[in-house]
Amino acid sequence: MRSSSFWITSLAAATGAQELYITSNGTPARPKCTQPVASPSYYFQPFSFTLNDTVRYATSIPSPTTTTKYAPAYTEAAKHLTSLSTTTWGSWLPGQTGISATDTADPYGQAAWSSMWLEADLQNYTKTGLFSTTVSPTPVPTSELVLPPPDYFGPTDCYDFPEDFVFGVAGSAAQIEGAIALDGRSPSFLEKLITGSEPKDYVTNENYFLYKQDIQRLAAMGVEYYSFTIPWTRILPFVLPGTPVNRQAIDHYNDLISTILDAGMKPIVTMLHFDNPLMFVASDNIGTRILAMAMPATRMRRLLMRKCDLGVYSVHFFADHTLGRFVNYGKVLLANFADRVPIWVTFNEPLFYAFNFQGVDNIVHAHSQVYHFYHDELKGSGKMGIKFNDNFGVPKDPKNASHIQAANRFQEMQLGFFANPIFIGKQYPDSVLNTLPGAKPLNDTELKYMNNTADFFGIDAYTATVVSPADEGFDACASNTSPSNSLFPYCVNQETTNIYGWNIGYGSETYVYITPTYLREYLSNIYNTWRHPVFLSEFGFPVYAEATKQLPDQLFHSPPSLYYLSFMSEVLKSIYEDGVQVMGALAWSFVDTWEFGDYSQQFGIQKVNRTTQQRYYKKSFFDLVDFVKTRQHKD
Numbered sequence: 178m179r180s181s182s183f184w185i186t187s188l189a190a191a192t193g194a195q196e197l198y199i200t201s202n203g204t205p206a207r208p209k210c211t212q213p214v215a216s217p218s219y220y221f222q223p224f225s226f227t228l229n230d231t232v233r234y235a236t237s238i239p240s241p242t243t244t245t246k247y248a249p250a251y252t253e254a255a256k257h258l259t260s261l262s263t264t265t266w267g268s269w270l271p272g273q274t275g276i277s278a279t280d281t282a283d284p285y286g287q288a289a290w291s292s293m294w295l296e297a298d299l300q301n302y303t304k305t306g307l308f309s310t311t312v313s314p315t316p317v318p319t320s321e322l323v324l325p326p327p328d329y330f331g332p333t334d335c336y337d338f339p340e341d342f343v344f345g346v347a348g349s350a351a352q353i354e355g356a357i358a359l360d361g362r363s364p365s366f367l368e369k370l371i372t373g374s375e376p377k378d379y380v381t382n383e384n385y386f387l388y389k390q391d392i393q394r395l396a397a398m399g400v401e402y403y404s405f406t407i408p409w410t411r412i413l414p415f416v417l418p419g420t421p422v423n424r425q426a427i428d429h430y431n432d433l434i435s436t437i438l439d440a441g442m443k444p445i446v447t448m449l450h451f452d453n454p455l456m457f458v459a460s461d462n463i464g465t466r467i468l469a470m471a472m473p474a475t476r477m478r479r480l481l482m483r484k485c486d487l488g489v490y491s492v493h494f495f496a497d498h499t500l501g502r503f504v505n506y507g508k509v510l511l512a513n514f515a516d517r518v519p520i521w522v523t524f525n526e527p528l529f530y531a532f533n534f535q536g537v538d539n540i541v542h543a544h545s546q547v548y549h550f551y552h553d554e555l556k557g558s559g560k561m562g563i564k565f566n567d568n569f570g571v572p573k574d575p576k577n578a579s580h581i582q583a584a585n586r587f588q589e590m591q592l593g594f595f596a597n598p599i600f601i602g603k604q605y606p607d608s609v610l611n612t613l614p615g616a617k618p619l620n621d622t623e624l625k626y627m628n629n630t631a632d633f634f635g636i637d638a639y640t641a642t643v644v645s646p647a648d649e650g651f652d653a654c655a656s657n658t659s660p661s662n663s664l665f666p667y668c669v670n671q672e673t674t675n676i677y678g679w680n681i682g683y684g685s686e687t688y689v690y691i692t693p694t695y696l697r698e699y700l701s702n703i704y705n706t707w708r709h710p711v712f713l714s715e716f717g718f719p720v721y722a723e724a725t726k727q728l729p730d731q732l733f734h735s736p737p738s739l740y741y742l743s744f745m746s747e748v749l750k751s752i753y754e755d756g757v758q759v760m761g762a763l764a765w766s767f768v769d770t771w772e773f774g775d776y777s778q779q780f781g782i783q784k785v786n787r788t789t790q791q792r793y794y795k796k797s798f799f800d801l802v803d804f805v806k807t808r809q810h811k812d
C-alpha cells in the first residue's frame with residue numbers, strides 16, 4: 178500500500194489534484210522505472226543467510242556550548258510587574274475532608290487555598306502517584322537505543338531541512354504532570370471535566386516528578402526542542418492580578434528549563450493549554466460535561482462567581498474580565514522565564530475556550546497585549562505566536578464553486594476569526610460578522626494594535642475533513658441559531674470520505690486520518706492567506722486499538738511511522754517546491770498521555786506502563802528522528 182501512496186503523492190503534487198489513480202488522459206499511473214523490464218532468467222546457486230539486522234543507535238544531543246539570552250533575567254524583568262509577592266502553600270491530600278489551617282482572615286492564605294480544593298469536591302481523588310519528590314534521572318541504557326527495522330517503503334524526497342528548522346516533540350501539563358493538588362496548585366476545570374469511572378488527570382504520567390528522566394530520554398534520542406505547557410493555577414493559585422505567585426511553581430519550571438538546556442535541548446512554552454482555572458467556569462452545560470464550581474467560600478471568589486456570566490452557547494472561559502487576568506499571568510511567566518525560552522505560544526487551540534463571539538474577541542485582544550508586552554516592553558528577542566486547531570476543510574468537489582465556498586467559510590470561521598487581525602491586521606471575516614450573535618467589527622485603532630502580533634502561525638494539523646455546503650444553503654443555516662441546528666455556525670457538512678466514497682486516508686483510533694497530501698495544501702493555504710511562517714505545532718497518529726495489543730506490537734507500530742514520515746516529506750516539498758516558510762514541526766506527543774478521560778488514544782511515540790510509570794520508545798520515534806537527522810542541512 179505504501180508504494181502506491183508515494184507515487185500518488187508525487188502525481189498529486191505534479192497535477193495539483195487531490196487523489197488520482199489515473200492520469201488526466203485516462204492512462205493508469207505507475208512509478209517511473211529506470212530499468213526496462215527484462216525477461217526473467219532462473220538459476221541455481223549455493224544458499225546462505227545474508228540478511229543481518231544492522232545495529233544502529235540513536236544519537237543523543239551534544240551538551241550545550243553557549244547559552245543565548247532572549248530577554249532580561251527576572252531581577253530586571255520584574256520591574257515590569259506590578260505585584261511581586263511570592264509565597265508557598267502546602268498540598269491537598271487524598272482523603273482530606275476539612276481545613277485545619279486557621280489563617281482564615283488572609284484572603285490568600287493556606288485556609289483560602291485549601292477551601293478551593295474543598296469546594297472542588299473531587300470525590301475520586303483517592304490517591305496520588307508513586308512519587309512525591311523529583312526523581313533523579315538515570316542514563317538511558319544503550320540497549321534501548323537500537324533502531325528497529327525500517328519499513329519497506331520510505332520517502333523518496335531528496336531535500337534537507339533548512340538550518341533553522343525547529344524539530345521537536347510536545348506534551349501538555351494536565352496530560353502528563355499529575356500532582357494536581359500538590360505544591361500549591363489550585364483547581365483547573367479539567368479536574369471536574371471527567372466524571373464517572375473514566376480516568377482523571379490526578380496522576381497521569383507523573384511528569385511533575387519524572388521530568389528529569391523524561392528529558393534525558395528525549396535528549397538520548399537526539400530531540401532538539403521540547404514543548405511543554407504551564408498551568409495557570411500552579412503559577413497563580415488565586416489566578417487574579419495582584420495575588421501571590423507560587424514560589425514552588427516558579428522553582429519547578431526554572432528547574433525544568435535548566436534540565437532542558439543542560440541536556441543541550443531548547444524549550445518551547447505554551448501559556449494556556451485547556452487547564453483553565455476552575456473559578457472561571459460558569460456553565461450552562463451545552464455540549465459539555467463541565468461542572469461549575471460549588472458555592473465559593475472566600476469573598477474574592479464569591480465576587481468572581483457573580484461576575485462569571487453564563488454564555489449563550491457554552492462555557493465562558495474568556496469572558497471580558499478574563500482578558501486582563503490572562504495578560505497579567507502571561508507577564509508573570511515572561512518575567513520569570515523569557516530569558517531562557519526562545520519560543521512562546523500564548524494560547525493552545527483557543528477555539529475551545531471561546532464558544533461565542535465575545536470569547537474570541539477577548540482572546541485576540543489578550544494575545545496581542547501579551548505580544549506587545551513581550552517585544553515592546555520586555556524587549557524579548559525570541560519568537561511568540563499562537564497555535565490553532567482546525568481540521569483542514571477541503572472541498573468535497575473541488576470543481577464546484579459552492580464546495581470551495583464551504584471550505585473557505587470553514588477556514589475563515591475557525592482560523593480567520595483569530596488570524597485576520599493578529600497576522601495581517603485585517604477585519605474579522607464577513608462570515609463571522611454575519612453569523613455570530615453579538616459580533617461587531619474591530620475598529621481601526623484595534624486593528625492597528627493587533628496587526629502583526631505573532632511571529633509564527635501555529636497549526637495543529639492532524640488531519641483533513643471533507644466539507645460541502647449545508648443542505649439548506651449557507652444563509653438559511655446561518656440565520657437559524659436554534660440549538661437543534663447542529664451545523665451552526667459553520668454551516669458546512671463534514672465527512673471523512675472523498676467524493677467517490679473512499680476514506681480520505683488510513684484511519685486511526687480517533688478522528689485522525691493519514692492525509693499527507695492535504696497537509697501540503699493546508700500549509701500553502703495558511704502561509705499564503707496569513708503570510709507568516711507556519712509552525713506545525715502538533716501532529717500525530719494514534720493507532721486503532723493500540724492499547725489492547727501486546728507490548729512488542731504496541732512498540733512496532735508502523736502506521737505512525739508512515740504518518741510522520743509522509744507528513745515530514747510533504748513539509749519538505751512545501752518548503753522547496755511551494756515556497757512555503759515552514760518554521761518547524763512538533764510531534765504529538767512525546768509519550769502516551771491522558772487524553773481527557775481516556776488512555777486508549779495512544780498518540781505517543783513512547784509507551785507508558787501505567788502501573789510502574791516505565792517508558793518505552795516506539796518505532797515511530799526512531800523513524801521520525803532518523804528522517805530528520807538524515808536530512809539535516811549541510812553547508
Ligand SMILES: *[C@@H]1O[C@H](CO)[C@@H](O)[C@H](O)[C@H]1NC(C)=O
Nearest residue numbers: 225226227228229230231232
Ligand atoms: C552480514 O554480516 C556478515 C558478517 O559480518 C557480512 O559478511 C555480510 O556482508 C552481512 N550481510 C549484510 C546483508 O549486511
Ligand SMILES: *[C@@H]1O[C@H](CO)[C@@H](O)[C@H](O)[C@H]1NC(C)=O
Nearest residue numbers: 299300301371372373374375
Ligand atoms: C467516582 O468513581 C465511581 C466509580 O468509578 C463513579 O461511579 C463515580 O461517578 C465517580 N464520581 C465522580 C464525581 O466522578
Ligand SMILES: *[C@@H]1O[C@H](CO)[C@@H](O)[C@H](O)[C@H]1NC(C)=O
Nearest residue numbers: 574576577578579580645646
Ligand atoms: C454543487 O454543489 C451543490 C451543493 O452540494 C449542489 O447542489 C450542486 O448541484 C453542485 N453543482 C454541480 C455543478 O455539481
Ligand SMILES: *[C@@H]1O[C@H](CO)[C@@H](O)[C@H](O)[C@H]1NC(C)=O
Nearest residue numbers: 600601602603624625628629
Ligand atoms: C500590518 O503590518 C505589516 C507589517 O508591519 C504591514 O506591512 C501591513 O501593511 C499592515 N497591515 C495593515 C492592514 O495595516
Ligand SMILES: *[C@@H]1O[C@H](CO)[C@@H](O)[C@H](O)[C@H]1NC(C)=O
Nearest residue numbers: 542618619620621622623624
Ligand atoms: C476602539 O475600540 C477600543 C476598545 O477596544 C476603544 O477603547 C476605542 O475608543 C475605540 N476607538 C475608536 C476610534 O473608536
Ligand SMILES: *[C@@H]1O[C@H](CO)[C@@H](O)[C@H](O)[C@H]1NC(C)=O
Nearest residue numbers: 728785786787788789790791
Ligand atoms: C507493567 O509492568 C509490570 C511490572 O513490570 C508488569 O507486571 C505489567 O504486566 C506491565 N503492564 C502492562 C500493561 O504491560
